[in-house]
Amino acid sequence: MTTANLVLVIAVLAVGTYSLRLVGVVLGDRLRLSPAVNRLLPLGAVALLAALAATAALTDAGQLTGVARPVGVLAGVVAAWRRLPFVAVVLIAAAVAAGLRQLGVP
Amino acid sequence: MNVSTFWRTLGGRLVRDIGAVVLAVGFVGVSFGAIAVASGLPAWAVLAFSACVFAGGSQFLAVGLVAAGNPVAAILGGLLLNARHLPFGLAVSDLLAGGWGRRLIGSHLMVDEAVAFALAQPDRPRRRAAYWLTGASIFVFWQAGTVAGVYLGGVMGDPTRYGLDAAFPAALVALLLPRLREPAGLRVGLVAAAVAVAASFFVPPGLPVLLGLAGLLVAGRMRRPPAPDESTVEPAMEVR
Numbered sequence: 001m002t003t004a005n006l007v008l009v010i011a012v013l014a015v016g017t018y019s020l021r022l023v024g025v026v027l028g029d030r031l032r033l034s035p036a037v038n039r040l041l042p043l044g045a046v047a048l049l050a051a052l053a054a055t056a057a058l059t060d061a062g063q064l065t066g067v068a069r070p071v072g073v074l075a076g077v078v079a080a081w082r083r084l085p086f087v088a089v090v091l092i093a094a095a096v097a098a099g100l101r102q103l104g105v106p
Numbered sequence: 107m108n109v110s111t112f113w114r115t116l117g118g119r120l121v122r123d124i125g126a127v128v129l130a131v132g133f134v135g136v137s138f139g140a141i142a143v144a145s146g147l148p149a150w151a152v153l154a155f156s157a158c159v160f161a162g163g164s165q166f167l168a169v170g171l172v173a174a175g176n177p178v179a180a181i182l183g184g185l186l187l188n189a190r191h192l193p194f195g196l197a198v199s200d201l202l203a204g205g206w207g208r209r210l211i212g213s214h215l216m217v218d219e220a221v222a223f224a225l226a227q228p229d230r231p232r233r234r235a236a237y238w239l240t241g242a243s244i245f246v247f248w249q250a251g252t253v254a255g256v257y258l259g260g261v262m263g264d265p266t267r268y269g270l271d272a273a274f275p276a277a278l279v280a281l282l283l284p285r286l287r288e289p290a291g292l293r294v295g296l297v298a299a300a301v302a303v304a305a306s307f308f309v310p311p312g313l314p315v316l317l318g319l320a321g322l323l324v325a326g327r328m329r330r331p332p333a334p335d336e337s338t339v340e341p342a343m344e345v346r
Binding site: 001005006008009010011012013014016017018020021022023024025026027028029039040041042043044045046047048049050051052053054055056057058059061062063068069070072073075076077079080081085086087089090091092093094095096097098099101 | 119122123126127130147148151154155158159160161164168172175177180181184185188189190191192193194195196197198199200202203209210212213214216218221222225266267268269270271272273274275276277278279280281282283285286290291294295296297298299300301302303306307308310311314315316317318319320321322325
């Protein structure tokens, strides 16, 4: 790929991404939303983040991942559910996935 | 808010929690730098991706597609993956209030983790402090990680060796838990997760997460608070 093309890809992706971020912020500030919509906004963020977590835990490029990652995530979620400290949640998830892979689990 | 108030608002435990995620993000940045250079991109382009785009998932996707000789797909795929930031912006806009400087900088710092940490806080001052600290420190560590990956190459190896790919979803769920313990939040989260996972087998990356918004369909009706005056029906949206 030529340098010019590469610059173009990065520039368009950067400007586009920044615009998406800014438009939401400015719209949220400018529009006075009804209470019903205001209640939905944090739930919308919950929906997106839950969708992100689930797809990141279970899929890879449109296919199911191996076993190690979902089991690691599950261990972390159980730890969080049992109100273990957040740092422990992150460490447990990573350690379980890494440990399973050491044992040859995909 | 001055600096000492800022730290007091956050509290030591939250700062430590944010630190754990930021550290993990830094290591993913190392792997991004290493993978991007290995795929044939020049160093300046890799650093520009991290500084200017600053959205990990779309950066990995775009680098892969650029390496495959498909720049148009890199742009479209990356933007589709980042479209979730628009509704994120709506949800956090009140945390970036206070002038255009904050709005412009805060928008660039809008990463999933910053939104998730903000969402997990009980009140607005803490939401605000959590958003800024998470966003700013992830920015710094993402750049530092990218630089390290570019110049040190594959010293760290595959991040899956350390289970970092499992740490990110687990951290997100942990941050969502306070919301998931409420019935409406749990319904929305479960439906969103199910729809997104099912969709990911059929549609290109990025779209499944957006389709997760279907979870809002089960958010349930809001109980209308008694109207302050018996005026006519309020418009759903009005420009200030």
